[in-house]
Amino acid sequence: MNAISSQSTLDTLNPKVAGAAAAANGQPPGHDRAVVLETHDLTKSFGGVTVVDGLSFTVRAGEVLGFLGPNGAGKSTTVGMILGLIRPTRGTVTIAGQNLAAKPALVAEHVGAIIENPAFYPYLTGRDNLRALALMSGGVDETRIESLLRLVNMADRADRPYKTFSLGMKQRLGIAATLLTNPAIVILDEPTNGLDPAGQREIRDVIPRLAAEGHAVLLASHLLHEVEQVSDRVAIIRRGQLIREGSVDDLLRGGSYVEVRVPTGEAPSALRTLGRLPFIERIDAERDTLRIVAPDDAGEAINRALVAQGIYAGGIALQRQTLENLFLDLTEDEAPANAA
Amino acid sequence: MEGLLRSEVFRARKRAQTWMLVAIVVAIEILFYVGMTIAQAVREDGESLRESLRVATIEDNGLALFGLIGPILAVVFASSLIGSEFGWNTLRPVLARARTRAALLSAKWLTMALYLAVLAVVGVLVTMIAATISSLVAGEGAGWSPSTVVDWVVISGRFALGFLPLAALALFVALITRSNAAGIAIGVAYGLVEPTVLALLGLLSDVFETINKGTISWHTGRLLTLGGENDITVNDAWVSAGVLALWTVLFVALSYPLFNRRDVTSG
Numbered sequence: 001m002n003a004i005s006s007q008s009t010l011d012t013l014n015p016k017v018a019g020a021a022a023a024a025n026g027q028p029p030g031h032d033r034a035v036v037l038e039t040h041d042l043t044k045s046f047g048g049v050t051v052v053d054g055l056s057f058t059v060r061a062g063e064v065l066g067f068l069g070p071n072g073a074g075k076s077t078t079v080g081m082i083l084g085l086i087r088p089t090r091g092t093v094t095i096a097g098q099n100l101a102a103k104p105a106l107v108a109e110h111v112g113a114i115i116e117n118p119a120f121y122p123y124l125t126g127r128d129n130l131r132a133l134a135l136m137s138g139g140v141d142e143t144r145i146e147s148l149l150r151l152v153n154m155a156d157r158a159d160r161p162y163k164t165f166s167l168g169m170k171q172r173l174g175i176a177a178t179l180l181t182n183p184a185i186v187i188l189d190e191p192t193n194g195l196d197p198a199g200q201r202e203i204r205d206v207i208p209r210l211a212a213e214g215h216a217v218l219l220a221s222h223l224l225h226e227v228e229q230v231s232d233r234v235a236i237i238r239r240g241q242l243i244r245e246g247s248v249d250d251l252l253r254g255g256s257y258v259e260v261r262v263p264t265g266e267a268p269s270a271l272r273t274l275g276r277l278p279f280i281e282r283i284d285a286e287r288d289t290l291r292i293v294a295p296d297d298a299g300e301a302i303n304r305a306l307v308a309q310g311i312y313a314g315g316i317a318l319q320r321q322t323l324e325n326l327f328l329d330l331t332e333d334e335a336p337a338n339a340a
Numbered sequence: 341m342e343g344l345l346r347s348e349v350f351r352a353r354k355r356a357q358t359w360m361l362v363a364i365v366v367a368i369e370i371l372f373y374v375g376m377t378i379a380q381a382v383r384e385d386g387e388s389l390r391e392s393l394r395v396a397t398i399e400d401n402g403l404a405l406f407g408l409i410g411p412i413l414a415v416v417f418a419s420s421l422i423g424s425e426f427g428w429n430t431l432r433p434v435l436a437r438a439r440t441r442a443a444l445l446s447a448k449w450l451t452m453a454l455y456l457a458v459l460a461v462v463g464v465l466v467t468m469i470a471a472t473i474s475s476l477v478a479g480e481g482a483g484w485s486p487s488t489v490v491d492w493v494v495i496s497g498r499f500a501l502g503f504l505p506l507a508a509l510a511l512f513v514a515l516i517t518r519s520n521a522a523g524i525a526i527g528v529a530y531g532l533v534e535p536t537v538l539a540l541l542g543l544l545s546d547v548f549e550t551i552n553k554g555t556i557s558w559h560t561g562r563l564l565t566l567g568g569e570n571d572i573t574v575n576d577a578w579v580s581a582g583v584l585a586l587w588t589v590l591f592v593a594l595s596y597p598l599f600n601r602r603d604v605t606s607g
Contacts, residue, residue, distance in 0.1 A: 046603075077605075083436045085604040105439035113436055119429035123355050135347035136437045177433070 033060045035097075036110070036216040037082065037185050042091035044077050044240075051077050053240040054091070059216045061184065064207055066231030066248075067220040068323075070331045074240040075220050076116060079187055082218075083107050083115065096184060108137065112183035114191060118174025122163035126154060126173050129162055130180065137181045148176040153202070167194030175203065179210075186210055189220045204230050228252075228323040238331050248323065255321025258299055260290040261314040262306070273309045274302060291319075344438055344447035348421075352451060357420065361413040365463045368409060369402055373470035376401070377477050393474040394483040400565075402467035403495065407564040410463055410499060411506045415527035417459075418452045418507035423520025426607035441600050445515075449592055452507055453500075460500035464492055498577070502564045505556045505584050506531045508591040515595055518607055531557065559583045 037059040044052040052074040059065045069075050080086035082093050084100055084107045093100040095110050120129040127145065134140035149155040152172035165173065171194050178186055188207070192200040200223075207230045211217050221227050227234065228248055236244040244251060262270045267285050274280055274292060279301070282293040292302065299316050306313055352358045373393065380389035392401050425431040438444035468488070475483060506527050514523025535557035541548035552558050559580035562572050572580075 080432075080603070080605060083432070085432055085435060087601075087603060104441070108437050108439050111436065113433075115432050115436070117429070119433055121351060121428060121430060124351065128350075128354060132347050132351050133433075133437060135350055136343050136434065138343040181437075 033062060035059070036061045036095070037218065038094040039078070039082070040092045040094070042078065042081060042093065043089045044074075044081060044086060045089045050089075051240050052081070052088075055237065055240065055242055056091075057235045057242060057245060059185065059218055061216050062211050062214050063232040064211045064217040064219055064230055066227035066234040066323075067218055067237070068224070068227060068234060068327055069237040073237045073331075075237065076189070077240075078237070079113070079115065079189060079218075079220065082187065083111065083113055085115075108181075110184045111187065112178035112181060112185070113187035114171075114174045114178055114189050115187075116189055117193070118170045118177070120162045120170070120173065120177075123161065125161055126158035126165065126169070129173065130158075130177060133177055133180055140180050144180065144182075145176075148179055151179075151206075152176045168196065168199050171195055171203075172199075175206070183215070185216045185218065187218045187220075190222065191219070192221070192223065192226060200226070224324040224327055225322070234323065236327060236330055243330055244326075251326060252321040252323065255326060256296055257319050258292040258294055258302060258316065259319050260292060260302060260306070260316050262288050262290065262311055263314065264288055266311050269309065270306060270311050270313075273305055273311065277301065277305055288314075341439075341443040341446055344444055345450055348447050348451040349454070352455065358417070358455070361417055362459060362462055364413060365406065365409065365459065366466050368405065369463070369466045369470050372402055372405055373467075373474040377474040380478050390475075390478045390480050393471055393478055394480060398467050398471050402471055403464065403499075404565070406463045406467055406499065407502070407560075410459065411503050411531050411560070412528055414456050414459060414503035414507040415510040415531070416524055417455055419510040419514040419520050419523030419527060421448045421452055421514075422511055423514035423518075423523045426514075426518040427520055429607055431607040432604055435604060442596055445595060445599050448511070449508075449595075452511060453504070456503045456507060457496070457500045460496040460503065461492075464496045464499060468492060498563050498581075501581050501584055502560045505560070505587040505591070508588045509556075512591040512595050516598055535561070554583065556584065556587050 035058045038057075040056050042052055042055040043050065051072075055074070055078060057065070067075055067078075077086060081088050082095075082100075084093075084104050088101075095106040098106055100106050120126075121132065124132060127149065130145045130148070131142075134145060146155065149158050152175050154169065154172050154176065157169060158173075162170070162173070171191060175188070175191060178188065191207075192203045195203060204226060207217055207219060211232070219227060219231060231248055233245065233247050234251055235242055260270070267288055267290065270290060271283060271285055274283055274290070277294075279298055280292060280294050284291045292298070294302070296318055299318060303313060303316055376389060376393055380386040380393065383389060391397060422431075425434065435441065435444060472484065475481065509530060510523040510527030512523075513526040514520055517523065534555055535552075538548055538552040538555060538558075542552050562580045563577060563584065
């Protein structure tokens, strides 16, 4: 399957959008790191139950913000408030420097979104669904519709009724619909859901290119490795509260360890040997595998110390912190809950 | 709002249900007059039946039938305008593209009104054509006059206005219940139950008789049977039109604040 599109196709779809956002923030055109979306103390309670609590984060033009949280953490409710579908109990949503509460039209003007699963009219074809949305938005011509269908590899299948689409086809059409108005902010909720591996890769290729073109992308996904690959920053929420935010590199720094496999029965001896090394911060042993928290380049010194004691390790490898491990560490006591 | 309205019309045109409802009217009217044409040929009292085929008597015949089925079809269409959006989960994506919720809701109300106008025009026209053909087949004159076209427009307007309140009720109920089925059920049930219940209560007390004269069904009945055996005046017809318009405005007006304040977490 071909990649979704060449760079030139994406270029023709998207004149610079960052200039508008930059201007809205009083910054010169071309300053493509302007804050395009901002939430401040965003809170929502339903019947006395607070599902989003004081959430504050920003998304800048040209970046991908991964939005993570376990089920029921409040991701969908947060997206709902950003889209004006749910009224915050407290706090504000600011789009392109303007308060959403004062100007509800900001969503239509600046945001394209897939909300949970893509939803379209089953009796319309894929192409007609995009036409119907284009009419709502105004200013979207047939050329753009065709370009987007080519972008998502749906041009030759778009004349089938939507109700006959596979899940992957629905996801592709959803992405095309999200980009119809060339929005400054793109919100994607599980965009690769239902896609085969090739399709998932294609979508992962598109997301950073959207950011490169100046869109601000908010990506909500449970596929942590996918978020790790494409996101510039990550915001992790739990029980409606932001518990960690930062660049992927910063979040993953410091979580690595050296994993050593020793011959059967040698673990106690290895533990005593390595415990005397000054640069070792911590050692956890599980049967014949040792997990050693130490500087990333300590593998050679560890190997030398073990060999000096006659212990020949079966394997020594640096295990880097992953987003998945970090996410699980931060949320592992989260009880399963219905998504709000 | 123009874009939203154009999208609503585009989608309505593409939806089979839109045309099926109109086809039901066409089919029923044709079947009615075919049946009447056959009956006048075979029955001994065919003379009186031939009179019923004439265009001049459609208010008491074909249009009376249209007055029974039309409101049901109007309720089905109106309820599905918003009720189906909840069922398909398309309301949230649509709302995200609407500049305001009021604009979206206005587009739906206008689409409903446009469709009722089309339904009324087609229903009355088909009835007139069916009656004309039937009369000619029966050897009677068609009964058209210089004012027939004008009559068609006026009668269509009366029917469109007569369908409005129940359709508006159905759309309103579908909006607040988030259910297409509820909108249809309440709309149809109200149209059936209201006249029956109030007529029965009117036997018990004059108070209910008075209340009955403010109801949708009472004024719809007057408006849709004007010109037939009904002996109301044109002035009374205008009063009924005004009352029906007020009922419609009531449902429309209530829908905006309810829709604006609601959190849309599904649909």
